[in-house]
Amino acid sequence: MKEYQQYINGKFVKSISSEVTKVLNPCTEEVISLIPKGAIEDANRALEAAQEAQLEWKSLAAIERAKYLNKMAFVIRENRVFLAKTLAKEQAKIISLAQVEIDVTADYFDYNAGWARRIEGEIIQSDRRKEHIFLHKAPIGVVVGICPWNFPFFVMARKVAPSLITGNTCVIKPSCTAPNTIMEFIKLIENIGLPNGVLNFVCGSGTIVGNALTKSPITGIVSLTGSVFAGQKIMEAAATNITRVSLELGGKAPAIVCADADMDLAVNAIVSSKVIFSGQVCNCAERVYVEETIYDEFMDKISKKMAAVKVDDAFADNNPDMSSLVSKDQIDKVEEMVNYAKKEGAEVLIGGSRLSKFDKGYYFEPTLLANISQNMQIIQEEVFGPILPVMKFNTLDEAISLANDCEYGLTSSIFSENFNKVMHASNELQFGETYINREHFEAIQGFHAGWKKSGIGGADGKHGMEEYLQTKVVYAQYK
């Protein structure tokens, strides 16, 4: 069993607290590693190291900083199989998907390295003679990145890569549920020559370590990916020093299927978006609205598809579609929400229970629910499991208003062969992302950002990189 330490100022160091947190393999419930419980002092030490390192780091040419990002990408690719296995084991992600996450993370570092020569300001016309108004994009300072367990490795890169290329230094707090791949990555990059203090990793709970990182006056911006609840707590703590926040929070993505949709495409896209990582994905379809005239045919097709989903151990060689949920807490929540939906009148067409064939682990059946109405909890609250509630609609405007009737606004999708309908819907849907005739999943060069309670700010692409820059204006008068 591995035991990890905090990584501060270029060294693995003991936490001030001697207490540890156990990390489990969700498929077997075995303890696979121990991480420090962490302490406020650990957070402060890491922030101080990052603050000191930033003075020199920001003065490097961006192209020099980019070289470190390229080295990280190289190290990830060299160790891609080891990292994928580590990831699959700590969070029950099927090995093929874990491999995709590792490979995309390497691409993410390279992609952000590519911004080195494109971080640009502006020169604005002055109202005065002989004056230039220069608009600079400066690094903010120290970035705190707080990560979730669902795509822990990729989300770490989503914070580290744009922060470092823009001249910030970082303190990352991994999730206590899935920290191992991140901690192994630090060991792998120890020899790439990154200056001490540029990148620090502190394990610990959100309420103690996460809170201390957020409240510190050293912190320039807190970038959280996590639940709405954690986002609210971070906004409260960030108010202490009016610290900037960038929040990627939960979702409750609607998928709208019109009568003129390519039905097989819609069924395949919705099911694959729901079973990917057992539905524990912020952007995956969480509720489906189907036009009444095709409802029966759609339900027939999607029932067959959901019933055919293969569930097994993350490493099983029969190529499963999904595996165990990540934890006991997660399966308890999913089960409770399905039972509550049943009480509210939902009809279970497929699944609906824990999978009893496994002695260990947190396996839940792919579940299809009918007889759903808009005010049910299962339509309004994020489930984060392999559960699909389906509702009928009559007109597209009704579907759009049902989709918008929700406090989340992360992603949405529409399936229709009619150009006017998809354009109208993509204009009216109040979601940071709308997918037309395809599964829910974003690209690294896009911009992943939530409306309403799904967040503030966003990640990826040029706009995600600019999240880590402070705009500064210099008025230069000359003779």
Ligand code: NAD
């Ligand atoms: P979580 O909110 O429980 O934890 C996320 C992180 O926040 C953890 O590192 C946790 O320790 C930390 N945290 C919790 N309370 C905190 C506090 N008071 N102060 C500082 N840090 C605190 O979320 P999770 O269960 O790890 O992840 C699942 C959630 O993340 C889902 O709601 C999902 O939709 C969301 N998510 C969103 C995106 C996105 O891009 N929008 C991506 C992945 C996951």
